[in-house]
Amino acid sequence: METQSNKPPSTAMRSYQNDPQGFLSRMLERAEALWLEDYSAEPGEGIGLFIVHTPKGDRYTVNVLEQSCTCAFWQGAEDMRAITGCKHLCGLEMLITEQLAQLKAIIGQHELSGHPERAQPQREEFQRLSDAWQATEDAAIDRQAEEEEDGRLLMAETVAEFAIANSGYRF
Numbered sequence: 001m002e003t004q005s006n007k008p009p010s011t012a013m014r015s016y017q018n019d020p021q022g023f024l025s026r027m028l029e030r031a032e033a034l035w036l037e038d039y040s041a042e043p044g045e046g047i048g049l050f051i052v053h054t055p056k057g058d059r060y061t062v063n064v065l066e067q068s069c070t071c072a073f074w075q076g077a078e079d080m081r082a083i084t085g086c087k088h089l090c091g092l093e094m095l096i097t098e099q100l101a102q103l104k105a106i107i108g109q110h111e112l113s114g115h116p117e118r119a120q121p122q123r124e125e126f127q128r129l130s131d132a133w134q135a136t137e138d139a140a141i142d143r144q145a146e147e148e149e150d151g152r153l154l155m156a157e158t159v160a161e162f163a164i165a166n167s168g169y170r171f
């Protein structure tokens, strides 16, 4: 973990400090608008990784499990990461949900018109994207369960150590 004590606050942090409520609601607004603004997502190389394509043609890799992103905001505002993340991180799940819904609608239209084979690319994209999201959710759940298990073990250890430390008084 890097220390940030000597660094001046980032521009984002200053803007957040000026108006936390406003900053957070603007961030959320941008996160929710990804799909409408022509962003799209595709699975990256590995569980929890997604590539977000921006309307300008940039690509950022969002790591859901590590909660990180390669965008300039994320890279530039270290002091903001724990507070808001970036719009790609915040909006990814919604973006994927919207994208899957649209693919499903296109597939449905082709089926209705009697040409389900025409939706083959969309069917493949749907499958890839929904599988990747499902695998990410499963991994997140596993990770959480492991952390809880670690917590329980640590607690049991502490209780045992306490018992041992105090057992002397009983003998």
Ligand SMILES: [Zn+2]
Pocket (backbone or CB within 6 Å): 060, 069, 070, 071, 072, 073, 074, 086, 087, 088, 089
């Ligand atoms: Zn980002």
